[in-house]
Amino acid sequence: MPDVRRSTIDAGEVERFSALAAEWWNPNGKFRPLHKFNPVRLAYIRDHVAARFGRDPRAAEPFKGLRILDIGCGGGLLCEPMARLGAEVVGADASETNIEVAKLHAAEAGVRVDYRAETAESLAEQGETFDVILNMEVVEHVADINLFIEKCAQMLRPGGIMFIATINRTLKALGLAIIGAEYVLRWLPRGTHQYGKLVRPEELERALTAAGLVTIDRTGVVYNPLSDRWQRSRDMDVNYIVLAEKPRAEERS
Secondary structure (H helix, E strand, O other), X not given: OOOOOOOOOOHHHHHHHHOOHHHOOOOOOOOHHHHHHHHHHHHHHHHHHHHHOOOOOOOOXXXXXXXXXXXXXXXXXXXXXXXXXOOEEEEEOOOHHHHHHHHHHHHHXXXXXXXXXXXXXXHHHOOXXXXXXXXXXXXXXXXOHHHHHHHHHHHEEEEEEEEEEEEOOOHHHHHXXXXXXXXXXXXXXXXXXXXXXXXXXXXXXXXXXXXXXXXXXXXXXXXXXXXXXEEEXXXXXXXXXXXXXXXXXXXXX
């Protein structure tokens, strides 16, 4: 029998996002929700990375000396801010079209990011390692979440942290994140999310534990229609972020 290797890539999802690539940097385009979402997730990342590595978040380049991977980076909406904070950033995406869009925008903005059209498993096989991994709005689109988390964990350095943002599999999320956002308000193209692929926090945390990581924080993120902005919340029924660490050897013993 032929050797069938497991893969994290869902070809349909890659094709769907590739077709939208030109929209990535349009704040009023089809990725408008991500542009609106960016401030709250950037603040969460900045504060936790600064606390973890003893950095002053108010410094000009608080992430200088840190190596960060944005896996499933799309058009680079998180990569560029991380690079501006001083980090050495690798942005990886399975879509070559997304990567070309990201490279073009970074060149125009004068921001240095190492963009690669690669998967988590290919990066792990190359022995790449990082202090911080950003895994934002990706796990609900991969073909094999356990393999994906395993490969990401393999690349995380001891003492490093990984951020995972995704959507809960609840009826509330079905109503708001899929029916509401895609079919009623049309914030996102129809078919962006599939209910059966959404991930519950306990499922995500089981995958993290199996990969040798420890969950150290979690938060919900909700949309406030009155202020037209996203904010952190205890409500994890729809959007949420989980933060996990890779214990150092001495912490495991």
